[in-house]
Amino acid sequence: MMDYIPISMIKEYTYCPRQAYLKIMIMKEPPTESMKYAKQVSNTENVIKSIREQGIEGEVSLEVPVKSAKLGIVGRVDAVVVNKNRAVIIEAKLNIGNKKKLYTRYSHVLAQATAYAMALEETMKVTVDKIIIINQEKETTITIRPTPNLRKWTERTIQDMRKHIQNQEPPPKTTNKAKCKACYFKDICPP
Numbered sequence: 001m002m003d004y005i006p007i008s009m010i011k012e013y014t015y016c017p018r019q020a021y022l023k024i025m026i027m028k029e030p031p032t033e034s035m036k037y038a039k040q041v042s043n044t045e046n047v048i049k050s051i052r053e054q055g056i057e058g059e060v061s062l063e064v065p066v067k068s069a070k071l072g073i074v075g076r077v078d079a080v081v082v083n084k085n086r087a088v089i090i091e092a093k094l095n096i097g098n099k100k101k102l103y104t105r106y107s108h109v110l111a112q113a114t115a116y117a118m119a120l121e122e123t124m125k126v127t128v129d130k131i132i133i134i135n136q137e138k139e140t141t142i143t144i145r146p147t148p149n150l151r152k153w154t155e156r157t158i159q160d161m162r163k164h165i166q167n168q169e170p171p172p173k174t175t176n177k178a179k180c181k182a183c184y185f186k187d188i189c190p191p
């Protein structure tokens with residue numbers, strides 16, 4: 001049913017697999033990356049400023065479309081800096097706390113950023129060395145490397161998501177009840 005999974009949905013799936021599944025199955029049209037941009041107005045000036053402050057050299061491109069045929073994912077990265085065959089990805093978020101939180105509570109942002117890195121590598125034939133996540137509220141940045149383990153974890157997430165969508169088989173619910181309280185689907189989410 002869905003050839004290419006929007007990378008924004010990988011983030012949602014990592015946050016709560018069931019929520020992403022319900023969104024995809026209930027919505028007449030799969031959510032697209034343009035919806036992300038309608039909701040999240042990325043602050044271009046801050047992005048450019050952060051790139052300069054980090055001393056990253058290379059050609060800067062904003063809102064870069066990426067696609068991976070290998071992984072079956074598609075999306076649009078906030079900013080990319082390319083220097084020869086190396087690249088850095090910049091993602092702007094409102095507030096994601098510190099690095100520790102990125103690997104725990106905000107792991108959905110980590111999955112999304114890693115998926116962007118892998119899709120960019122296939123699209124532009126570059127190697128992504130770094131991912132910089134800008135915390136727009138606190139005006140700080142977090143730098144991570146797309147390690148083999150992060151890539152494997154993200155690939156497994158994508159495969160799992162695709163399997164559930166193709167088989168029309170609802171994935172598990174989140175175990176974090178706090179997420180359910182604020183969830184749009186809480187009244188229709190089966191046990």
Ligand code: SF4
Nearest residue numbers: 016019173180183189
């Ligand atoms: S109610 Fe809870 S388990 Fe169900 S989709 Fe929402 S967050 Fe996920």
